[in-house]
Amino acid sequence: MATVTGVGVTIGLRSRLKSKTPTVSSSPFIGRKLEIRISTKFVAGKKTVSVVRAGGDVLDLVHHLFVGVGVGLPCTVMECGDIIYRSTLPKSNGLTITAPGVVLALGAISYLWATPGVAPGFWDMFVLAFVERLFRPTYRKDDFVLGKKLGEGSFGVVYRVSLAKKPGSKESDLVLKKASEYGAVEIWMNERVRRACASSCADFVYGFLENSSRKKGEYWLIWRFEGEATLADLMLSKDFPYNVEAMILGEVQDLPKGLERENKIIQTVLRQLLFALDGLHSTGIVHRDIKPQNIIFSEGSRTFKIIDLGAAADLRVGINYIPKEFLLDPRYAAPEQYIMSTQTPSAPSAPVATALSPVLWQMNLPDRFDIYSAGLIFLQMAFPSLRTDSSLIQFNRQLKRCGYDLAEWRKTVEPRAGSELRRGFELLDLDGGIGWELLTSMVRYKARQRTSAKAALAHPYFDREGLLALSFMQNLRLQLFRATQQDYSEAAKWVINLMAKSGTKKDGGFTESQLQELREVEPKKKASAQRNALASALRLQRKIVKTLNESMDQLNRRRKSLWWSRWIPREE
Numbered sequence: 024m025a026t027v028t029g030v031g032v033t034i035g036l037r038s039r040l041k042s043k044t045p046t047v048s049s050s051p052f053i054g055r056k057l058e059i060r061i062s063t064k065f066v067a068g069k070k071t072v073s074v075v076r077a078g079g080d081v082l083d084l085v086h087h088l089f090v091g092v093g094v095g096l097p098c099t100v101m102e103c104g105d106i107i108y109r110s111t112l113p114k115s116n117g118l119t120i121t122a123p124g125v126v127l128a129l130g131a132i133s134y135l136w137a138t139p140g141v142a143p144g145f146w147d148m149f150v151l152a153f154v155e156r157l158f159r160p161t162y163r164k165d166d167f168v169l170g171k172k173l174g175e176g177s178f179g180v181v182y183r184v185s186l187a188k189k190p191g192s193k194e195s196d197l198v199l200k201k202a203s204e205y206g207a208v209e210i211w212m213n214e215r216v217r218r219a220c221a222s223s224c225a226d227f228v229y230g231f232l233e234n235s236s237r238k239k240g241e242y243w244l245i246w247r248f249e250g251e252a253t254l255a256d257l258m259l260s261k262d263f264p265y266n267v268e269a270m271i272l273g274e275v276q277d278l279p280k281g282l283e284r285e286n287k288i289i290q291t292v293l294r295q296l297l298f299a300l301d302g303l304h305s306t307g308i309v310h311r312d313i314k315p316q317n318i319i320f321s322e323g324s325r326t327f328k329i330i331d332l333g334a335a336a337d338l339r340v341g342i343n344y345i346p347k348e349f350l351l352d353p354r355y356a357a358p359e360q361y362i363m364s365t366q367t368p369s370a371p372s373a374p375v376a377t378a379l380s381p382v383l384w385q386m387n388l389p390d391r392f393d394i395y396s397a398g399l400i401f402l403q404m405a406f407p408s409l410r411t412d413s414s415l416i417q418f419n420r421q422l423k424r425c426g427y428d429l430a431e432w433r434k435t436v437e438p439r440a441g442s443e444l445r446r447g448f449e450l451l452d453l454d455g456g457i458g459w460e461l462l463t464s465m466v467r468y469k470a471r472q473r474t475s476a477k478a479a480l481a482h483p484y485f486d487r488e489g490l491l492a493l494s495f496m497q498n499l500r501l502q503l504f505r506a507t508q509q510d511y512s513e514a515a516k517w518v519i520n521l522m523a524k525s526g527t528k529k530d531g532g533f534t535e536s537q538l539q540e541l542r543e544v545e546p547k548k549k550a551s552a553q554r555n556a557l558a559s560a561l562r563l564q565r566k567i568v569k570t571l572n573e574s575m576d577q578l579n580r581r582r583k584s585l586w587w588s589r590w591i592p593r594e595e
């Protein structure tokens with residue numbers, strides 16, 4: 024006899040029951056057969072009875088208990104099967120790995136980790152930010168003693184300050200920015216950077232809303248004092264780039280003064296700038312105001328770091344905000360002005376924006392805006408005559424006239440170039456023109472054709488041995504880099520022309536008239552009253568959608584500004 028009590032099982036065996044299959048008598052197995060095979064052996068004249076298989080062990084019974092109380096078709100709540108016809112036996116509950124499953128899992132992981140990083144974003148926001156808040160030191164207005172004024176921009180005043188409690192100590196050497204309402208965005212960006220890529224930007228200490236002043240409310244942002252000089256200050260010296268040599272390399276190079284030595288210093292500065300940009304871009308932040316004035320030399324780490332994140336956009340959570348009064352610096356701004364297509368509606372909320380961020384990033388490649396500005400800085404480092412504001416503005420005009428084609432610009436200016444300009448071309452032409460190639464891949468009209476910071480860092484320009492000493496793999500990488508820089512719209516035109524030349528009905532290619540049809544996406548039709556009415560209706564519809572989108576944007580923007588503010592500490 025077999026009895027089931029609760030989840031435990033007690034089986035009493037009597038030899039007379041050995042041919043029978045006992046039935047479970049207690050709930051939930053009422054009437055369910057419990058297979059028990061019993062073997063009887065005679066060893067030394069003694070009869071021994073043993074259970075060979077008891078229709079599943081105790082674990083099975085526990086499992087059956089839970090499955091048995093479920094609701095559903097008999098074979099979904101009870102695992103039916105036959106020990107003889109093994110294929111009908113229930114399948115193992117273990118994880119079964121299949122090829123489509125692996126592909127799907129890899130796809131999901133790649134999506135979640137693709138720039139700007141959905142998964143790291145959630146980790147950052149819900150774990151790192153939270154933990155940081157618990158442990159970081161907090162400051163109040165009275166903790167600081169104001170020192171020298173360092174600068175004054177459109178949205179704030181910057182002072183050198185020290186801590187009231189420890190005046191004179193190294194760790195109290197700080198910089199304070201008193202910013203207007205837009206300081207909230209800057210605090211957000213600096214905190215994000217501190218957690219994701221601290222070495223890219225000036226070391227941020229703390230930011231809070233200071234309510235006690237007569238004004239509406241002022242954001243106070245505190246950084247460690249990085250150093251006295253920005254790249255702009257250093258570039259204005261006649262001695263550039265030699266004046267930065269010892270600062271970044273620690274010692275003066277054992278090389279005679281000349282193009283080679285200058286090239287090495289410029290390479291190092293550019294590499295440090297691209298490294299900082301790569302850190303920002305990998306975490307989904309686009310700076311939008313990259314210029315020599317916003318690149319500070321950090322005396323502590325002997326590297327150039329980025330400052331002033333007031334105009335930055337965080338595309339991981341959809342903060343793409345520029346106050347109306349803010350003008351991107353036209354001297355260094357890329358021709359597109361906007362980092363996201365104007366067709367992209369602003370994301371509805373932070374979680375949705377985060378989930379969609381890899382798609383939007385790939386569609387717009389917003390990081391290439393900063394790359395254009397970094398390219399102009401590279402150009403200024405190579406050409407001393409382009410370092411002043413007026414000469415840069417003039418260069419921008421010339422480049423615009425050449426359709427933002429640097430090769431075209433070179434063709435127009437080189438024949439009548441002065442010695443300074445010619446020297447710049449010579450510097451970029453070193454090592455088979457590898458510097459010029461990198462520069463032209465950064466300064467391009469179309470954002471999609473510009474290189475990324477990561478790809479630029481892998482460019483052979485930064486290999487010490489130069490182009491001639493490239494290994495097979497480096498050469499392959501260079502070819503790949505060049506292939507990704509091609510303008511594929513030109514290639515499409517070329518294919519169409521080729522088809523036109525070879526196309527005859529006899530040869531089976533396209534004829535000119537067929538190609539004409541291919542080129543014209545919409546065949547021209549004669550206007551009719553019906554068509555005009557339809558066109559007007561469509562125009563009206565487009566206008567309504569645009570107005571709706573704009574109002575949604577406004578609402579979102581307002582909601583988002585509240586959303587940032589929640590993260591900013593307030594001084595009580």
Ligand SMILES: Nc1ncnc2c1ncn2[C@@H]1O[C@H](COP(=O)(O)OP(=O)(O)OP(=O)(O)O)[C@@H](O)[C@H]1O
Pocket residue numbers: 173174175176177178179180181198200225226246247248249250251253316317319330331332333
């Ligand atoms: N961490 C720092 N260490 C040393 N100096 C700094 C630091 N941060 C800012 N500065 C100095 O303060 C100046 C102004 O800083 P910042 O560009 O952030 O202010 P801003 O008000 O946005 O100015 P602008 O609008 O002109 O860009 C910088 O040019 C630099 O000289």
